Amino acid sequence: MLRDFPWVVVRMRCHFCRRGGDVRxxxxxxxxxxxxxxxxxxxxxxxxxEWAPWNPTRRPQKYGMKCGGYCMDLRRPDPPDLPPGMSGLHLIEGGLSEKLPASPPEVERRKRVGGD
Ligand SMILES: [Zn+2]
Incomplete structure (x- = not known):
């Protein structure tokens, strides 16, 4: 419910039509x-x-696009307008061993045996 929403601004976005808005x-x-x-x-x-499933101008399609409207800050633990420096340090899963390599690893080539 709106009375339980903790943030001052409610932000709505859509994946497909790129609509969105911030409303107090x-x-x-x-x-x-x-x-x-x-x-x-x-x-x-x-x-x-325009991609709303109830739009009368569009015929219902089984695999057709549907609006992806959502509220960005639903179940967000920290305030959306908090500067990144104030949120503190985060522990990131994984570590150096799971770090992606900057370049592909050397591939060991097989050498030709025999012949000349
Ligand atoms: Zn939409």
């Missing part, structure tokens, strides 16, 4: 009420997309 939580709460869910807001966002 207070604006959404005034328009839809504090008890509206983010799922309802995502559906409202998807309805404005």
């Amino acid at each position: 939580l207070a604006v959404f709460a005034e328009k839809y009420g504090a008890y509206a869910t983010l799922g309802h807001l995502v559906i409202q966002f998807i309805k404005g997309c």
